Amino acid sequence: MAWTWFHQLGSPRWFYEKSTAWLPWLISIALILLAVGSIWGLGFAPADAKQGNSYRIIYIHVPAAFLALAGYYIMAISGAIGMIWRMKVSFVVLRAAAPIGAILTFVSLFTGAVWGKPTWGTWWVWDARITSMLILFFLYLGVMALQNAFESEDAANKASAILALVGTVNIPIIYKSVDWWYTLHQPATIKFTEASTIDPSMKYPLLIMVIGFYVLYATALILKTRTEILQKERKAKWVKDLALAS
């Protein structure tokens, strides 16, 4: 049956046991990519003609912002799968994705402010890009709050999944805000349909950092999901056996 893997993935125990084997790989790939990307980007990529060295914050800012947006879709899609198929693991992924996304959103807002002060002359401005990013941060916090606001787990899962789904509207708004409105934030540098407006010597370390952040995100999400599974299934026999065996 073609759908077996999908239903297996929904079993907390199956997920926990399978992901044990994935983790060492994911952690090593993430560490290698991030080490290569940051040493290349911070140490060897040339300085920018106008901004000097302060542009190097791009190597954290852009990957963190990418994953803050992509992570929101992962969270919302897990919520949708949980609502439709009532799979246990998907709600656990929703719960795990919220704090990780909130941290990434905060990192991109913070690094943007640090870069904005010397470049623009202000660390904050209420333009469409920055404001919609702040709304994303509050959406993540809202999902986290709803997860903990209910006595019943089922109600908490449903409420936070609905908030996560409603919030998906914000993602294309963030992405297109710099094209739709006059903003202080510049339009996208990395473009998918045409040539990117960044010199190749600066672009390759950035792409490595972006891939590294994707792998780091996957690692963090799986680690957090495993912790949540143990917490949730602490009364199950397989978790007790696991605790005794270690």
Added chain:
Amino acid sequence: MHAVRKQRLYLVLFIVAFASIAIGLIVFALRENINLFYPPSKIVSGEAPVNKHIRAGGCVLPGSVVRSDAGLEVEFAITDGNSQVKVLYSGILPDLFAEGEAAVVSGEVTKDGIFKASQVLAKHDENYTPPEVADMAGDGVDHQKTCEVIPYDS
């Protein structure tokens, strides 16, 4: 797909579609207010309010920057290719402020159409170039595209 699951799938699609329409309408209704600044042509045509705190943004007209000898006063013009607005400012300009680059100024437009700025921000473009490449490109062939393509002599 199971009938109950299909029903729940429709519910999920309905939530996303309904939220998109609702927020899309709000954003559409507020579209003018979401803009951070007015382009110079809207200030010249009188669409921007006078004697009210607003922001204006455009490219700094090359050759228009005049610094005072005694103080921090500076005057320059910003343009969007169609119209220009003269800006008066007293204070320290950001490092990236330069002629032929984009800037966002906040302040008030006086009755005679002069923008009295209380803050000047430099707007960075989406181009990242090492200094050698920027030098090789001379005036910047592919550099500062937004402010490059504007006809300054209009």
